[in-house]
Amino acid sequence: MEGAAAGGCCFCVCATVIFLIVMLATGYGKVDQTEWALKYNYWSESIDAEPIVQPGMRWVGMGNYLLRFPNTNKNVFFRNGGAEGGGGGEGDLWQPPISVRTTDGLIVDLEMEITYRLDMAKLRDLYMLVGEGPEDDSTMQNGWHANLVNLAIGIIDNWSTKFVAREFMMNRSLVGLTFEEQLKPALKSFHIDLQTLQLQGVQFPAAKEYEKSILDTTAWLRKVSLAKQEKITMAIQQQTKLKMAQELASKTLIDAQGQANQTMLNNAAVVAQYIYRQKKDAEGYKQQLDFFRTRSSSAPVSDFLNYMQTRAFKVHQDGQTVVKLSAAGVR
Numbered sequence: 001m002e003g004a005a006a007g008g009c010c011f012c013v014c015a016t017v018i019f020l021i022v023m024l025a026t027g028y029g030k031v032d033q034t035e036w037a038l039k040y041n042y043w044s045e046s047i048d049a050e051p052i053v054q055p056g057m058r059w060v061g062m063g064n065y066l067l068r069f070p071n072t073n074k075n076v077f078f079r080n081g082g083a084e085g086g087g088g089g090e091g092d093l094w095q096p097p098i099s100v101r102t103t104d105g106l107i108v109d110l111e112m113e114i115t116y117r118l119d120m121a122k123l124r125d126l127y128m129l130v131g132e133g134p135e136d137d138s139t140m141q142n143g144w145h146a147n148l149v150n151l152a153i154g155i156i157d158n159w160s161t162k163f164v165a166r167e168f169m170m171n172r173s174l175v176g177l178t179f180e181e182q183l184k185p186a187l188k189s190f191h192i193d194l195q196t197l198q199l200q201g202v203q204f205p206a207a208k209e210y211e212k213s214i215l216d217t218t219a220w221l222r223k224v225s226l227a228k229q230e231k232i233t234m235a236i237q238q239q240t241k242l243k244m245a246q247e248l249a250s251k252t253l254i255d256a257q258g259q260a261n262q263t264m265l266n267n268a269a270v271v272a273q274y275i276y277r278q279k280k281d282a283e284g285y286k287q288q289l290d291f292f293r294t295r296s297s298s299a300p301v302s303d304f305l306n307y308m309q310t311r312a313f314k315v316h317q318d319g320q321t322v323v324k325l326s327a328a329g330v331r
Contacts, residue, residue: 029066031055037066038123051123067132069123073195076148079111093145097203098153100160108160108168111201112176114152114183114194118144122191129190147190155183166214168202175199 031037033055039048042063052058053071060066076093097109118126130143156179163175176199184194288307292300 029058029060029064031058031066031068034070034072036069036071036118036120036123038069038127040065040067047124047127049124051120053120067127069118069126071118071120073115073117076114076116076152078113079201091142093149095149097201098156100157102163102165102168103161104164106165107205108165109203109205110156110160110168110199111203112156112179113196113198113200114148115196115198116148116187117193117195119191119193126191144190144192148187148192151186151190152183155179155186165204166217169214170218172199172202 029037029039031052031054035055037052037058039052039058039060041047041061042065047067051069052066058066070091074091074093075089076095078095078098080097097111099107099109101107126144130147132143159178159182162178168175176197179199180194180197183197187194285304289300289304292303292307295303
């Protein structure tokens, strides 16, 4: 009996040691430098609201485990070649280019890179919203991957219809900025912070035909712009010529008006001078006639006329005087 009791006691001790070893082995969890974690309570099927953000070993209790989340920026690559093309890291996603249709009806394949970061304060809300990731992913609880990809594809597909195909080549930065502005609040509702969105490559399924069409359209737009500029320049030149002609016509009119005024003034002065001279002459003749009247009362007018005739001969040049002679009689 004593041997059986001793054997039973030894078994209990061994069982207790084994239980303690198993409990210790399964009751601890490790949080890496690049992780945040949430404690999942197996017995109550609940999740702690407060995340574990400090790295190191943590006691979680037997049967419980940690839900792990990345605490660094992660990427989603939409491009051909997948991870074989280089770049990326653990936890990054690789998807084929997003095929969209533009507002002018062309199909465009977009290559881009989305960088995001999880909201630490909302890890529990994120898990309750999207759940865990696939079974073959044992490193990260990335149930948000499918939602992130589907949401990004839907928003980019919808907003691509706001642009013509030419803008994806000529104004790519504006298109990428529009995608980023629209995707950021949508991801925020899933407790994911969008860091950057880079629109990297644009491919057209019928590359040569579409590219030629876009280049032709761009060339014609440049020609139209050049023609408009030439039209503006020509209009300015014609307006300048018109203004110069108007100013020349105005100057000619002013000069003509001045010349006419000068001629009228000169004529008026000549007329006034002539009238004044005639008046003075008439006054002089009157005084002379009055003089003869006082000297000879019988024929003052005849004397005055003889005086005027004598005066005329006196002031006349001798070389221009013509004397009429009578012809001599022939015997």
